[in-house]
Amino acid sequence: MVRGEYCIGAAGFFTFCAGVLLVFANIGQLNLTTVPGSIYLARVDTTAFSAGFQQAINATAGDLFTGNQTLPLGTSAGLRWYYNFGLYGYCAEVAEQGGVCTDRKITSSLDPFDAIVADAPEKYKTQVRDVISKSTFKDSSYMKRYSTAAYWLVFLGSLLVGVALVAGIIPNRWTFLLAGVAATLAALCLVIGAAILTIIIKKLFWLHKVKVRGGEIGLGIKISYGHEIWLIWAAFVAITLAIAPYLISGCTYRR
Numbered sequence: 001m002v003r004g005e006y007c008i009g010a011a012g013f014f015t016f017c018a019g020v021l022l023v024f025a026n027i028g029q030l031n032l033t034t035v036p037g038s039i040y041l042a043r044v045d046t047t048a049f050s051a052g053f054q055q056a057i058n059a060t061a062g063d064l065f066t067g068n069q070t071l072p073l074g075t076s077a078g079l080r081w082y083y084n085f086g087l088y089g090y091c092a093e094v095a096e097q098g099g100v101c102t103d104r105k106i107t108s109s110l111d112p113f114d115a116i117v118a119d120a121p122e123k124y125k126t127q128v129r130d131v132i133s134k135s136t137f138k139d140s141s142y143m144k145r146y147s148t149a150a151y152w153l154v155f156l157g158s159l160l161v162g163v164a165l166v167a168g169i170i171p172n173r174w175t176f177l178l179a180g181v182a183a184t185l186a187a188l189c190l191v192i193g194a195a196i197l198t199i200i201i202k203k204l205f206w207l208h209k210v211k212v213r214g215g216e217i218g219l220g221i222k223i224s225y226g227h228e229i230w231l232i233w234a235a236f237v238a239i240t241l242a243i244a245p246y247l248i249s250g251c252t253y254r255r
Helices: 003-024 032-039 049-057 112-121 122-131 140-167 172-209 225-251
Strands: 044-047 081-087 090-093 099-101 221-224
Touching: 003 140, 003 172, 003 225, 032 221, 044 112, 049 122, 081 112, 112 140, 140 172, 140 225, 172 221, 172 225, 221 225
Parallel strands: none
Antiparallel strands: 044 081, 044 221, 081 090, 090 099
8 A cells, every 4th residue: 555655646746747847838938927938949039130131132121120029920010039939829029128929829830930021021021031041941831730730749748647637636546547548648749749849940950050142141040949848848757757656556556
């Protein structure tokens, strides 16, 4: 009995840890307040893009960016300095002044190219499309297809962690087995979703090597991972550690 109590206690602890990690992962970029605003899957830094863009078109483009952080996204009002992508949308910031976010959607996707083009002033849209080289970054259909699939997997994995947590509280061998099955499915969803996101974000790093006309300076768009991707990986590890204790408890518990 003591061993069984330790097993279910360990399973509950690891599941709770996974749940907390996923709560933080799921609130990333819901708004720009301190905690949600600091959590994102990937950041697209365009602070140096103005120089690269002007070098590429051999002309000045002083109004490519906007200095007004309150203007809505996707309205050709001008580029922002930082684009931070979360599971349910993205936020864009102007320097350290703040910014705005898109509407939250479960069917969101990681598509920085479309976000940048949508913000570019109308007179620069064609040039912005042409300046950015053909790559994974520019392949919006690829980015939308795989990132949306990954988002759904992470969302489903989060729900299954919740199922495991609730089922594991009820002292019954069948609920412990249910918790074990839910934890197993959650781990599969999370590892596949996290792997897809890690790979497609890594592919975007190729853009760092792109040089504009004359090969003198880089394009000026930098991609980086955010905390959110590591929260998902950590949640996967935590819920995986809960699987065996749940199944052992389900097989040995006598009620």
